[in-house]
Amino acid sequence: MxxxxxxxxxxxxxxxxxxxxxxxxxxxxxxxxxxxxxxxxxxxxxxxxxxxxxxxxxxxxxxxxxxxxxxxxxxxxxxxxxxxxxxxxxxxxxxxxxxxxxxxxxxxxxxxxxxxxxxxxxxxxxxxxxxxxxxxxxxxxxxxxxxxxxxxxxxxxxxxxxxxxxxxxxxxxxxxxxxxxxxxxxxxxxxxxxxxxxxxxxxxxxxxxxxxxxxxxxxxxxxxxxxxxxxxxxxxxxxxxxxxxxxxxxxxxxxxxxxxxxxxxxxxxxxxxxxxxxxxxxxxxxxxxxVIPTRNGRTGSAFTSHGKLNIRNAKFATDDRPLDPECSCSVCRRYSLGYLRHLYQAGEMNASIMISHHNVAFFMETMRRTREAIRTGEFQAFRKQFLDKLTANATDGV
Ligand SMILES: [Zn+2]
CATH class of the missing domain: 3.20.20.105 (Queuine tRNA-ribosyltransferase-like)
Known part of the structure; x- marks a missing residue:
């Protein structure tokens, strides 16, 4: 055996x-x-x-x-x-x-x-x-x-x-x-x-x-x-x-x-x-x-389907959207960018916890979608679309 x-x-x-x-x-x-x-x-x-x-x-x-x-x-x-x-x-x-x-x-x-x-x-x-x-x-x-x-x-x-x-x-x-x-x-x-x-x-x-x-x-x-x-x-x-x-x-x-x-x-x-x-x-x-989903999470850096996002960015202060509108994790379902940014700036441990949570969920979801694309024979189309989206909107820098 x-x-x-x-x-x-x-x-x-x-x-x-x-x-x-x-x-x-x-x-x-x-x-x-x-x-x-x-x-x-x-x-x-x-x-x-x-x-x-x-x-x-x-x-x-x-x-x-x-x-x-x-x-x-x-x-x-x-x-x-x-x-x-x-x-x-x-x-x-x-x-x-x-x-x-x-x-x-x-x-x-x-x-x-x-x-x-x-x-x-x-x-x-x-x-x-x-x-x-x-x-x-x-x-x-x-x-x-x-x-x-x-x-x-x-x-x-x-x-x-x-x-x-x-x-x-x-x-x-x-x-x-x-x-x-x-x-x-x-x-x-x-x-x-x-x-x-x-x-x-x-x-x-x-x-x-x-x-x-x-x-x-x-x-x-x-x-x-x-x-x-x-x-x-x-x-x-x-x-x-x-x-x-x-x-x-x-x-x-x-x-x-x-x-x-x-x-x-x-x-x-x-x-x-x-x-x-x-x-x-x-x-x-x-x-x-x-380690990057949790290591980046601790420093306020989120991986999203539109590229990396830095929660410290001032433009998020009044943003009521989630970290990643395409993510269904419990953080994205409930909390806004503006709130997460506030927690991070205030040194609240929940900021690191929640961004880390989203990041790990995003990596797992990416692998789930990858498996699905391979099963349906659409991996190359998925790969192109995934990579294009990451680079097209990756403007926040970290
Ligand atoms: Zn999420």
Whole structure:
């Protein structure tokens, strides 16, 4: 039995829509996964995510949870689902991305990475094995291999060396992951299975491999081939949106996404804006995550079907329209731009909460409309109309 079930239900060019079933939820793809860095979305309660926004899967960050509250605390609760009360699916990253962004605080060896906690300066260590053990204790449905993510402008030789290390770490990740799943080690996870909606699933975790190679297409292909050879339940594209030009990101996506195994979900890590999502779907990607809906929400920046809008703009002071007249989220149904602007200017926390809420709802609605367009064979028309509208009216700037 498999840990997850994946079916493509319709295609339009390289774009595809499908159903991803984990032991805890049925997820329609393409899907946007909101990011719950510390076991919570910033400003958005789980009941809103479940009842209104209908997110079926969210992210948890291994690095943050590893440092605080720490694995032992989460083990006491029997895993991240029990601890947080989020009972649908979790995808956890490996912790690698955050560790590698601490350039001054880390020491990289073949074995793993020693780093200093950004919280208290204490020495900590992450490796493929430690990451798999932490993610097993968290009990996420989708586990990511521990990889090295080079900077977007890394040269060829540095990218190649990093890729080789990432492949060796992917192999070590898989070995330790398999041992943990086979019951050879106590994971501390005590909350194994809620429901899988009738799917024939094993109730175990699934493991995704990560393709690196920065902007070097031949290295991307090599990374893909060597990662597929190890064999994973799904495949992710890492190392994009890390400082490279946007044209490089699109070139890599167009080159690699449709070459990834057709019979497994394809996940683009840490990307991106609504237009990035549409373009990546066009290239063949199924899954996304990004912090921007909540991060921008906190600074008063709203994503709408007519482009980005800055709530601080004085022209909204007496505007009685919603953030996005085409959005049916609870914020847009009830509150005016003028009121939201007032709350933001007054430093009321509800401003950040409500704009974040709308932003997440807008990303989810965009993916829902994308799926519908693929199903009806109208994805190209939808893509053109969506992108035209974003740019035609994007005059507010942020
Ligand atoms: Zn809205």
């Amino acid at each position: 498999k840990p997850l079930d994946w079916k493509v239900t319709a295609r339009d060019g390289n774009a595809r829509t499908g159903t991803l079933t984990t032991r805890r939820s049925v997820i329609e793809t393409p899907v946007f996964m909101p990011v719950g860095t510390q076991g919570a979305l910033k400003g958005i309660r789980f009941e809103w995510l479940e009842d209104e926004i209908d997110a079926r899967i969210i992210l948890g960050n291994t690095y943050h949870l590893f440092l605080r509250p720490g694995v032992e605390t989460i083990k006491q609760f029997g895993g991240l689902h029990n601890f947080t009360s989020w009972n649908r699916s979790f995808l956890t990253d490996s912790g690698g991305f955050q560790v590698f962004s601490l350039t001054d605080l880390r020491k990289l060896t073949e074995e793993g990475v020693e780093f200093r906690s950004h919280l208290d300066g204490s020495k900590r260590f992450l490796s493929p094995e430690v990451s798999m053990e932490v993610q097993a204790a968290l009990g996420s449905e989708i586990v990511m291999v521990f990889d090295e993510c080079p900077p977007g402008d890394a040269g060829y030789d540095a990218t190649k060396a990093s890729l080789d290390l990432t492949v060796r770490w992917a192999s070590r990740s898989k070995t330790r992951f398999d041992r943990l799943q086979d019951g050879g080690m106590d994971t501390g996870y005590k909350n194994p299975l809620a429901h899988a909606d009738g799917a024939d699933l094993s109730g175990k975790q699934s493991l995704f491999g990560i393709i690196q190679g920065a902007g070097h297409l031949d290295l991307r292909k090599e990374s893909l081939d060597r990662t597929v050879e190890i064999g994973f339940d799904g495949y992710a594209i890492g190392g994009l949106s890390v400082g490279e030009e946007k044209s490089v990101m699109y070139e890599v996506l167009d080159f690699i996404a449709h070459k990834m195994p057709d019979n497994a979900p394809r996940y683009l890590m840490g990307v991106g804006t609504p237009e990035d999502l549409i373009e990546a779907v066009n290239a063949g990607v199924d899954m996304f995550d990004c």
